[in-house]
Amino acid sequence: MKITEKNYLVNGLAYSIRSAETKDASQLSEIRVKIDGETENMDRESGEAFMGEAKFVQLILADGHAVRNLFLVAVADDQIVGYSRCEGSMLKRLAHKVEFGVCVLSDYWKHRIGTNLLTQSISWAEQQGIKKITLNVLETNTKAIALYQKMGFKVEGILKKDKKLSDGNYYNTIVMGRIKD
Template identity: 35%
Template structure:
């Protein structure tokens, strides 16, 4: 397994990875809802690569993308110390330490770039992800009630943070 910064050559594989991860039902997009073109995905990756307050790392297993973690920051003086995290792993690669490795590399990058607060949300019922986040040092900050509608039912999200 190799953790590395995403590259433009990964655009097609990354787009396919995202669509597969969306099928889990635990991401923001419904399965099949994401309608992003290859060009749009490439522009997004270019934007991340050009932004020193954001990063996207991918996990590569036998030349296949198994997962990713992205930290999205900004340059506003009052919030430039924080970044919002999105992470996704293909189901067959969960429980193998890949998520932990992605976080560890992200923490190194964050410290090197003056990011002192990391934030993320997780669907309340996603126990596996919630447990990983807690294991990685994230603290439950609160619960956003009825923040999502999944299969017609109101669903809550947890907000978590980590101070570096």
């Protein structure tokens, strides 16, 4: 699915959020590796489960035609600085919900890019009649948890010792959901 591009100016940074296009595939492949290396909040370490340009082209094309998928990019100075994705299911029993994920380069964390990607995704989901958005977040990512709670997400469960980080310790993953009544 696609949305109309929207422009923002936050803390001196002008950027836009729009649907991903096939021309973004190369940048998306590069930014994914970079973001994975900047924080341990992601599931992957830098370079793990690598997705090249061709894989991103396939994903963008598929998401552009899927009624229950949305792939957004945040662009500043002609560069992708973040992205998000909602992925749904065509199975009837699961067609009412999508799973949300977001990534933003650390240099751009203070510009509400993640917030605006989430806001656009929630708006799209409501327009599509999607009743539930789910996500997983590492327990140490307290800023993201606070944002999700502010946006109406509730804790639905905890996956105990779900991830082992570089310090050798295990951490919990929090499962959250936002239900539109």
